[in-house]
Amino acid sequence: MIEILTTGAANSVQDVGRLGYLDAGVSRSGAMDGPALELANRMVGNDPGAAAIEVAIFPFRLRFERAALVAVTGADVQMTVNGVCYPSWWALPVRSGDVLELGLPRRGARAYLSIAGGILVQTVLGSASTDLKSRWGGLEGRGLRRGDRLETGFGPAALADLPSGFGLDPQELGRAAGDVDEDAPIRVLPGAEYEFFNEAAVAALEAAAWQVTEDANRQGYRLSGPELKLMQRLELHSHGIMPGTVQVPPSGQPIIQLAEANTCGGYPKIAHVIEADLWRLGQAAVGSRLRFTQVSRKDAVAALRAQRSMIDRAAASAALARKDAAKSELLDALRCTEN
Known part of the structure; x- marks a missing residue:
């Protein structure tokens, strides 16, 4: 006891x-x-x-x-x-x-x-x-x-x-003592609506240092950085999402879904954090900055095997x-x- x-x-x-x-x-x-x-x-x-x-x-x-x-x-x-x-x-x-x-x-x-x-x-x-x-x-x-x-x-x-x-x-x-380091970007795969974002948004996803805002909990983190814009307006039905899904609401500021995320949502998905890097989001404190880098599915699987x-x-x-x-x-x- x-x-x-x-x-x-x-x-x-x-x-x-x-x-x-x-x-x-x-x-x-x-x-x-x-x-x-x-x-x-x-x-x-x-x-x-x-x-x-x-x-x-x-x-x-x-x-x-x-x-x-x-x-x-x-x-x-x-x-x-x-x-x-x-x-x-x-x-x-x-x-x-x-x-x-x-x-x-x-x-x-x-x-x-x-x-x-x-x-x-x-x-x-x-x-x-x-x-x-x-x-x-x-x-x-x-x-x-x-x-x-x-x-x-x-x-x-x-x-x-x-x-x-x-x-x-x-x-x-x-691990750097449980820290998330800007110099070691979090790895992502392209999301289902990745191709609908304009060139500036795609470039900013990897180039920007995204700050974890105070609107952060076990459901997800709202990030602050450049506005991510679509090439055209999308009308999407609510669809399944997973921990690690990076959605972009009309504000253009991304939201990363985490452990207690809703199981479905209708915002466009620009990326998905690979499973091997989800722990790094869990160790990202409010105010810390994150960077992303796109990898292949083969790289994501290899990273998970290495972690195991x-x-x-x-x-x-x-x-x-x-x-x-x-x-x-x-x-x-x-x-x-x-x-």
Whole structure:
């Protein structure tokens, strides 16, 4: 059992999502940074899709009511346990009564806290994910509140062998500490109405630095930049859309659909973010700037395979680390104390 001490309404229980129901009008939901959630689970010995906590509002604090093995991934946050500081992408044992806090991200926007055994909540349509828009799943279909208590399972990891914990290097995972870098454009495929946009719009899609506006949440991000114009007016029926779809409303300012996006819409689609780069949108904070670059379908498939291979290698390393005695000297080099 854990007790939430400090939180925000955007923090919620998430897993890999509610898959297979888009045709029924049910959003996918799930973690905005899927690879980070999966790796947090793999670090503590859970199934890849176990329920964890997605933290988007900081600081976030909770108290453990029994010993557990925990891991924090995603954004580059300072994790403290009883005031002792640990790096991000770290797994460690905690004891009954310990208080864990996640501070403001140095880079990135969302952190994932996984607990061995998972978060135990009632599933809806096969998923524990919270759909904040539809108000179902997770804990009563809402974000976490101060005083909430969540039941956790008992994990398989041997806590006695991990006195200090272990970590993964985000740089080796192809991440700049969970950040989205303008110099590394987000890869996209042409959308269904791509050919109906004028030359200036097509050029601006890749040339501009698009700012994530304050109108940003788990449903989608509104971007600010050059106006994207069509060559002619289009009358479209509402049609199916997916997370990563880049739509352009009459304002000419694009909207990227994300985890809790509507399942259909009628705005023209200029592009689709490839699946391997969706996590980067999840780590894009309000005010950050994004760039796009068009790739081929072959490139998109290759990127997804490379990401899968990276996750499997990192998971294998975490499994080995859980079997080894922790190296205190490594922890001492990374540990800090709060000012």
